[in-house]
């Protein structure tokens with residue numbers, strides 16, 4: 784009862800085309816899933832980074848009392864996120880829900896330089912945070928946050 788009539792094997796061109804589309808669809812959606820995951824990881828890295836910078840910013844501006852240990856932890860976490868950031872921009876990881884501008888993949892030398900400066904300045908901030916006073920961290924904090932703006936102005940959609 785599972786034997787098909789032989790004539791079913793001679794499929795018409797439109798049917799063959801539909802079958803081909805059917806075969807291609809899973810790989811298209813697998814690629815979309817991969818892109819969605821890449822963007823999710825990237826935005827997560829920046830969300831965690833942003834939370835550290837918000838916390839440090841409150842202390843650096845006097846809106847929150849300066850706590851040397853919390854500041855140091857936040858600075859170390861920010862430097863760690865900055866070490867991951869260069870790896871979360873695989874080519875083609877764009878979608879309407881991403882705010883990454885396509886230009887960043889075209890101007891990769893410039894983007895890489897901004898990324899390196901960001902890594903250097905957040906590492907310097909983590910080092911400065913070992914000093915343990917607001918005076919010792921404030922200039923390094925300002926320098927680190929300038930690197931955020933430098934990249935966002937060019938490569939992040941508002």
Ligand code: HEC
Nearest residue numbers: 826829830833836881882883897898901930931934938939
């Ligand atoms: C070299 C480039 C670059 C640097 C440096 C950079 N960013 Fe970003 N940032 C981006 C891009 C591009 C996006 C958009 C990512 C996306 O939506 O796919 C982004 C997104 C973000 C987001 C939004 C995350 C979300 O999806 O809600 C925050 C918050 C953020 N960055 C904070 C910072 C802070 C704070 C710094 C500095 C300490 C910083 N970024 C440094 C490029 C950069």
